[in-house]
Amino acid sequence: MKQIFSFFLLFCSFVQPAFALSPNDPFLDSLWYLDHIGVPEAWETTTGSSEVIVAVLDSGVDFDHPDLADNSWVNKKEIPEDGIDNDGNGYIDDVYGWDFVHEDNMPIPDVGLGFEEDAVSHGTFIAGTIGAVGNNTEGIVGINWSVKIMSLRVLDNYGVGDSEAVRKAIEYATTNGADVINLSFAGYDYSERFQEAVEKAYEAGVVTVAAVGNDSDGGLNINHYPSYPACFTNGAGSDDWVIGVAATQEDDTKAIFSNYGSYCTDISAPGTDFYSTFFQDDEWLEFSEEYYHGYWSGTSMAVPVVSGAVALLIAEYPTLTPSQIKIILQLSVDPVVQIGIVGRREMGAGRINVARAFSIAGQFGLSREELESVKPSTNIVVVPEAGSPPMVRVFSKNGLLLTEFLAYDEAFSGGVRVAMGDIDADGEDEIVTVPGKGGSPLVRLFEQDGTLIREFYAFREDLQTGFFVAVGDVNGDYREDIVVCADAGGRGRVKVFTQEGTGIEDLWPFGSTEISVRVTTADVDGDGLEEIVCSQGGGTSPLVRVLELDGTLVSEFYAYATTYDQGVFVAAGDIDGDGSDEIVTGTDEGGGPQVQIFNGTGSWIGTFFAYDDQFRGGVRVTVGNLSEEKNASASIITAAGPGGGPHLQIYNNHAELIGTFFTDQETDRQGINVSTWSL
Incomplete structure (x- = not known):
């Protein structure tokens, strides 16, 4: 089994932001990155759409969480618990997605066979950043107030998975209508079948967003040590099937742990001091008290910021292609201070600016309103x-x-x-x-x-x-x-x-x-x-x-x-x-x-x-x-x-x-x- 996932946690203080459009979620002030990258300005245009599906391939998502339940994807073509593959997609009773670790239809965290606490909640944490229900007087708000999160479990309770499970999950996401695939993990072993699945997703119009990875010794230059799936490409430079994401901190400098490298890093996003949804289960002491938790850091945190922004763009401009979305994001960035790094664009085009992305997206595609008219x-x-x-x-x-x-x-x-x-x-x-x-x-x-x-x-x-x-x-x-x-x-x-x-x-x-x-x-x-x-x-x-x-x-x-x-x-x-x-x-x-x-x-x-x-x-x-x-x-x-x-x-x-x-x-x-x- 290949380990393809790692994350690095810090526990820090934060500065309370001021928002242009303020939902009534009580922990809004804990989400410093939203104001920093212009998400509230984008909310003036759209707060998301339930027609947009983001597949979270991770350690499972707690889809009964009070801040995620209404935004959890449900396979309406499947009849629950009838033991029949009603939609003919090869998966029986896959109403809420699929667990590719245990090969069953419950893609939620499983704590019965030993675990690491952070790994168990990782997928739920990522999902909240992308799409915790907004303006519901509960917990936090996702970049998308409204969206559908498709839970596909590919990592076990220790945060370990293998490329074959991820490949199958990507194919599932592509076949079942995902618009965005979030991969908050990285590894250094190349898999041709994994890459083929990513390429097919791209050709089907699905945007795949992945971490460039972490390293405790100041980050690795992935030009020399390629990190996958962020470094999947056809080699000719014309098709880059994945948006590779590095992490920045609040002053727009490189996060100390973040990998970097111009070949595979397409964009940077905030990746420190994140507060989000947490797995909850009263039967386990470690998960019995909190529905929310923080403060986490890692390129794992930066990825859902970009995935959430992509979903928000698609909500307003549904005809945008993966290549157009990547161009929009890269044209609208703010600069990143590359302290201690030699070379151009080692942190990608710059740090994501969602408000500016919305200001130029209309040049690439028609809005939903324009499509109707x-x-x-x-x-x-x-x-x-x-x-x-x-x-x-x-x-x-x-x-x-x-x-x-x-x-x-x-x-x-x-x-x-x-x-x-x-x-x-x-x-x-x-x-x-x-x-x-x-x-x-x-x-x-x-x-x-x-x-x-x-x-x-x-x-x-x-x-x-x-x-x-x-x-x-x-x-x-x-x-x-x-x-x-x-x-x-x-x-x-x-x-x-x-x-x-x-x-x-x-x-x-x-x-x-x-x-x-x-x-x-x-x-x-x-x-x-x-x-x-x-x-x-x-x-x-x-x-x-x-x-x-x-x-x-x-x-x-x-x-x-x-x-x-x-x-x-x-x-x-x-x-x-x-x-x-x-x-x-x-x-x-x-x-x-x-x-x-x-x-x-x-x-x-x-x-x-x-x-x-x-x-x-x-x-x-x-x-x-x-x-x-x-x-x-x-x-x-x-x-x-x-x-x-x-x-x-x-x-x-x-x-x-x-x-x-x-x-x-x-x-x-x-x-x-x-x-x-x-x-």
């Missing part, structure tokens, strides 16, 4: 069905061709499927494509001018069944996710990815089947979280299913008569302006051009024929807000299937035709697919 562009994207080159054409709502580009090699003629969404939250839609039959499962993301942003394979590269794609925020992180499913022959699998191409979830909405599956996303209940809506191709009934991300069935209904078996296309948008999306269906080739409209529970709302009722090429549908007003009712846009011309029609919420144009030569009869963005 932004109105993406309302262009319409058209791509061909099989038989034509894979040309993507972008039109204005009035039919003006704005740009065109090839999604794949010009020789490919299997057709293209397309979705649109504001992938990077910049107020402009991006275009996501997958190939039709005969193409490998290559997902491509483009700007509307055709600039390729990135690409990734959704399935194994030799699978050439053809694919369908949708875009929507299905996991509630304010970032558009990408949903991909296979055409006939793909076994009915639906896969969900982040915008970076990292897998989030796999679903089988109709079980294992060789029939094609089609997909869209829809907020059917108006809660701001989009569900996944699936239908099937020809050869089965016209069943539509609405699912949550974890596969839970929300509703199901038949879009057409149960005897109809030609296949169904699905789209969704808020057609009636009530805040919830309606589901719109169209027929596949062989069916008439009948468009149906349903609410989220499957209740029928209306129907109309988009083209001549004798046409049997089917009709593709999409829904988009083509008005200049953000909350206006969405329009239904239809495109003719094979045998019909490239004829696009726009209908309002009363099924009245309000616009029409051809997207190519009227004699072209291969059929087209269409997408736009629906708010």
Whole structure:
């Protein structure tokens, strides 16, 4: 077993601070560092969000603590004590996280087999600094008044752990929605598997914050004695997957015990004289009296200051990436006096200044308020069905061709499927494509001018069944996710990815089947979280299913008569302006051009024929807000299937035709697919 954790304690006096925004927590004056780094000024903007999750990988967190209970993460997908892995994540009854030391579902400190008092309370102490409930007339206040602390126990009662437990905990945190991972420990043994887990977390948009470590002899230069995980990097300097944190004291000089080194130290933070939450258990004399304790020092204390600041930034600017957050923190620092250290930036960019970080964060991302008010562009994207080159054409709502580009090699003629969404939250839609039959499962993301942003394979590269794609925020992180499913022959699998191409979830909405599956996303209940809506191709009934991300069935209904078996296309948008999306269906080739409209529970709302009722090429549908007003009712846009011309029609919420144009030569009869963005 490798020891990867150590901390160094001092017991000192403190100076009482004055706060700009003062919560009513009675021990507020013991938290000198809050005022010193500008946290109260940041509280004028936000005091945190329960939608932000910070995973504390440590000796366990006392999640029943009166100052932590309301901010403790609960896995709502798991049913307590039923002995079943309800959410399918590989951990049974993991309601409050997981203990990777004992491999059980109680990630709290365990004092039954011997202990060191400080080690037992270490995780609880860290959690309080990040997110003790604020303004509750109880104890202390965390940097975040509101947040969710995910307890993952990786250190035993003596503060000792091994890299394999930490690796598994990082993977758990990443898979289960953590935004920030706090690692208040360090060691000097390198682990490739540990590093791979950290890298994957970074690629999934998770910010990992770690201590550079302590040494009783004035601190080590980790340029010469690398400390992990702070020193995990790809070696090329372009990707530094961890924010490495050194410790300072009240006069902004290096704390005597803190390690340092420009290669791995990204930023410094206060790390002395900390007062925080303490593990409490009446059955043990050592833990029977105090819910709070101090005064501790160490780089272990500096890490939750940075993790807490990161969580606070994400609460206000939820689309910030790990690299953007690191840049913001480093651009906003105060200088550190490097007494006794030779070299530049040995303590990182400087000492964290949270108030200044908030003053510049708006240059890197949109605030929650701005995200709610932004109105993406309302262009319409058209791509061909099989038989034509894979040309993507972008039109204005009035039919003006704005740009065109090839999604794949010009020789490919299997057709293209397309979705649109504001992938990077910049107020402009991006275009996501997958190939039709005969193409490998290559997902491509483009700007509307055709600039390729990135690409990734959704399935194994030799699978050439053809694919369908949708875009929507299905996991509630304010970032558009990408949903991909296979055409006939793909076994009915639906896969969900982040915008970076990292897998989030796999679903089988109709079980294992060789029939094609089609997909869209829809907020059917108006809660701001989009569900996944699936239908099937020809050869089965016209069943539509609405699912949550974890596969839970929300509703199901038949879009057409149960005897109809030609296949169904699905789209969704808020057609009636009530805040919830309606589901719109169209027929596949062989069916008439009948468009149906349903609410989220499957209740029928209306129907109309988009083209001549004798046409049997089917009709593709999409829904988009083509008005200049953000909350206006969405329009239904239809495109003719094979045998019909490239004829696009726009209908309002009363099924009245309000616009029409051809997207190519009227004699072209291969059929087209269409997408736009629906708010």
